[in-house]
Amino acid sequence: MKICIISYDFFGYDKHIILELQKNGVETTHIDLNKHKFSYSSYSQKVYNFFSKIFLNRNLKKVKLNQFIFNQLDHIGYQDQILVIRPDLISKKAHLKIKKYTSVYNCYLYDSSKRFKIKHLTKNIFDNIYSYDLDDIKKFNFIPLTNYIFIDKIIVQKKYQNTIFLVMSLDERLPILCQILEQLEKINIKSKCIVVSNHNYRPENTNKNIEFRKDKIPAIKVEEMMKNSEIFLDLIRKNHTGLSFRIFEALAMQRKIITTNQSIKNYDFYNPNNILVINENNIKINKSFFETSYQPLKDEIYYKYTIQNWVKTIFNL
Template identity: 30%
Template structure:
């Protein structure tokens, strides 16, 4: 029996995303060593360190002392966990800048291949640039970032195919949108919402925030709100039970969100504000409406027209099954690229 490929893995835990990816990779047959929770589980090693932090912050105005302590403690904890495992060849870190830089300085030599993937705009988190030298390959999802460093490679996001088959969905109607509260998203979300309401399309529009003012504003605009994070698997249940997905991009980036790849993977129609989607091979105006304040009748015609299935190889290309093989260069895979920017 062939030994399973071991992958050290780390990613943001927000919305249960790291758990969902780990579960998907495990179903695919990989042995996943997940460091995500360890990275987010910081405790002061002793009371004296806590007191020292208070002293540095209060009397020395040293507000970076805690981050230095955290980096040292978390790095030690991560290395301790790694030492429990033998014969690890591959490592994948999504948003590696959320991990201590010292950790990567210490462990790069432990792997035959260590890969980083930044699924956010580098202009939003520029510190990630310091991490690039410690990876064999470093991928970004935003074509605009390809101009920032010659040592990075373009690669899209992906969708999960294996865990979806184990989820239960009810119905297949209406439009679904879920977003953390972000000021630049509220206006286009409201415009889309009001247009779809005018043609009686069932809506499930959710805004997440823990800020009372933001919750109040969203409620006044007619959005359903939540102060509790929905897990990614719960999010997928919403996606699967909808026929139309809504994607509103952050204005500072042009990379394609996970919502777009969910529409590909699960055969869902999509309304998106991201005009750059037209530069990708899977763009089909019959399936994807690029929002430009279309009339209610134009939206209704789009909604009612049947979904046009994508070629099998296109769907396979953007599934995590292929994505992980591409970034780690494992076996046969479809190469994934980003469109060139002007």
């Protein structure tokens, strides 16, 4: 069997799908859109593209991206299945051409359609559309499929460097983070919270326990910091109802979670001993949550969320 994954693997999660498929004896190719680097050959080309987008609805960057995809598809040939992650980056016309290279053309949405617009791609293109977002699943009748556990289960430690851990981008969640840290300070809970920003300044009135960094933190470094932390903090973006990868990293590392994601209560792994769901409009954190040990999941529930089961489900292996 030959399978191709087309994705924008900015955070390095998608490579685990490739590795799992290869473990199953599948000939797998990854067309990583993150590796496509575009630059204008001249200033005049940049000006031309500016007017081309306005008057011709033609973006040279997207044209070059499509060429990048088709050159690789021409090289690897016909595929039994092709899975696209982040299909919003590709035009409908290009999707229809990609579809000619395979018997089964599917896509997976690991983010909300409110953030990445895909309404124009929901009909007559994909054989199956899988989504992690509960609102999108209900609205568009997508097939429900969460993100996945991609690391081996880790035995619970007795001592940690940090009690609370979070790393996130600088966005609308910052005020909520500051409020949470204020609550944690009142009950003497230590935290390590990192906010990654393109700016070199610290926003005003931010909690002193937040560390601001300009550069992206390598995934291996983030994993190391998580291993040295007892509880993970998960703050969802506005209008999201899906589960972030942080939740599945917590399941693998058998860590407690404090989250603003109300939808987590709908999943079979939800346990109020392990997961504290807080209301953004009325933040209350009880110290008793920190005084009990993590309660491990049943094996059958844990397996349901592993990458092994994810790959078997989406590719019908």
